[in-house]
Amino acid sequence: MLALRSVRSAFLQCHKNKECPEGVVHEDSFKEIYSKFFPHGNANLYAHYVFKAFDVNCNGAISFRDLLITLSTLLRGSVYERLRWTFKLYDINGDGCISRGELSEIVIAIHELMGRRAHQVEDDRKAREQIDRVFRKLDLNQDGVITIEEFMESCLKDEVITSSLQMFDCVL
CATH class of the missing domain: 1.10.238.10 (EF-hand)
Incomplete structure (x- = not known):
């Protein structure tokens, strides 16, 4: 649940702020956004693992398609x-x-x-x-x-x- 809400929010924030103009979230941006949800701790390491799990194609980026596939698995699988x-x-x-x-x-x-x-x-x-x-x-x-x-x-x-x-x- 922790990973799911944070990833969804990070992806939406990234697109809303135009930080991801090519339509994908790269790991550095992901970690930066993810850390905003956990300001009292160090989110880098956990964000790295969550990022890898969401990166369906293992290409170093989470696309909107990757997000949908994973959310579909976690919410309706x-x-x-x-x-x-x-x-x-x-x-x-x-x-x-x-x-x-x-x-x-x-x-x-x-x-x-x-x-x-x-x-x-x-x-x-x-x-x-x-x-x-x-x-x-x-x-x-x-x-x-x-x-x-x-x-x-x-x-x-x-x-x-x-x-x-x-x-x-x-x-x-």
Whole structure:
């Protein structure tokens, strides 16, 4: 939900202010606009990951078509399509699985986005515990990586996750 509203608003603001005359949003502009929605934190890293997930053609730009495809998936897609998109967001290197390092990068990016200061001993400890807890839950066969199948199975069994995915149904 965080990514969805911010991207939609960033794209609309970019077009309204004529910052994107060629009809696409590039990553630098995206990060700049995205940071306005999270003024108390550092949005750059998380904005980078969200940008990559919205860049359907992997060409370094989000077109209006890319935006529509992703919004369609997130707002009207099945739970499976929404989970696939979320997996893509977390699979930073695109190798088809989520490593502990990738999960750590996303969690750290979210903490920075929300204003957590880096290298605070207590915050770092809590982040590591959160990462360990989530990784144990999702890595069903405990082989050190989370596959799309493990991700889907774990998320579909979790009532909090499935109910949060259903919240997209009433966004529009």
